[in-house]
Amino acid sequence: MGGNRANGHAHPEPGSFCAAQMCGAADTLREQGYMVEISDLYAMNWGAALDRADFMHPLEGQFKPQAEQVRAAKEGSFAPDVAAELEKLQAADLLVFSSLLWWFSLAALLKGWVDRVFTMGTVYGGGVGTYDTGLFRGRRALLTTGGVVEHYGPNARDGEMNVNLFHIQNGMLRFTVLAPVISYSLVRLTREDRAAQLGRVRGAFETLDEREVASG
Numbered sequence: 489m490g491g492n493r494a495n496g497h498a499h500p501e502p503g504s505f506c507a508a509q510m511c512g513a514a515d516t517l518r519e520q521g522y523m524v525e526i527s528d529l530y531a532m533n534w535g536a537a538l539d540r541a542d543f544m545h546p547l548e549g550q551f552k553p554q555a556e557q558v559r560a561a562k563e564g565s566f567a568p569d570v571a572a573e574l575e576k577l578q579a580a581d582l583l584v585f586s587s588l589l590w591w592f593s594l595a596a597l598l599k600g601w602v603d604r605v606f607t608m609g610t611v612y613g614g615g616v617g618t619y620d621t622g623l624f625r626g627r628r629a630l631l632t633t634g635g636v637v638e639h640y641g642p643n644a645r646d647g648e649m650n651v652n653l654f655h656i657q658n659g660m661l662r663f664t665v666l667a668p669v670i671s672y673s674l675v676r677l678t679r680e681d682r683a684a685q686l687g688r689v690r691g692a693f694e695t696l697d698e699r700e701v702a703s704g
């Protein structure tokens with residue numbers, strides 16, 4: 489196997505389970521020959537807000553984010569932090585989002601990474617296609633995430649996990665999105681159960697080629 493893998497990771501605590509999950513996945517991929525690039529967004533002090541500072545030469549007057557993105561793509565004038573992340577993304581044939589469920593979604597820094605790096609004219613639209621006809625065609629993505637197990641399911645309080653993840657898997661990704669790697673109810677598990685779960689996470693990343701595509 490092998491290839492390049494970019495990872496957007498958003499958790500404020502390096503000793504968290506979320507970080508352990510991310511490191512386990514990265515080690516497993518390196519063992520298979522992947523070159524792994526990790527964007528540890530808290531450690532990078534990544535800013536979540538898309539604004540004029542994303543561009544080296546924004547036009548005066550009303551700020552139009554998508555038009556600025558298309559122009560910056562043509563001119564190569566993204567601000568250095570956005571340009572650096574775009575470079576990692578363009579090189580990646582596997583993209584992994586590492587974030588627990590925070591309010592049914594990605595942690596804000598990772599959502600902000602998508603706002604600022606999934607740019608019109610480079611990743612989608614502006615003549616480059618969208619989703620599986622855009623930058624990502626032929627590439628794979630998946631989420632590592634977590635939540636409280638009994639809250640998810642057909643009749644559970646928070647509904648089906650895949651429905652919760654639809655806005656990410658379909659709204660942001662929708663190229664080849666593999667089934668998510670979900671670690672449930674981490675806070676309540678015993679140390680042994682958590683170690684076993686980390687083993688399952690590693691196992692998932694050892695067998696990506698056999699992993700089913702996400703439903704929903």
Ligand SMILES: Cc1cc2nc3c(=O)[nH]c(=O)nc-3n(C[C@H](O)[C@H](O)[C@H](O)COP(=O)(O)OP(=O)(O)OC[C@H]3O[C@@H](n4cnc5c(N)ncnc54)[C@H](O)[C@@H]3O)c2cc1C
Binds near residue numbers: 503505590635683686
């Ligand atoms: C703002 C916010 C919004 C949220 N919204 C939702 C939501 O919408 N839906 C939902 O279901 N949940 C939600 N949650 C809960 C969230 O998903 C949990 O915080 C998460 O599942 C716990 O993960 P963690 O990595 O932060 O846990 P941690 O507290 O870091 O880890 C859990 C335990 O694992 C231990 N651990 C760490 N590393 C290892 C290791 N290597 N081996 C073994 N044990 C280890 C830790 O010491 C700790 O005891 C929300 C939380 C926040 C903060």
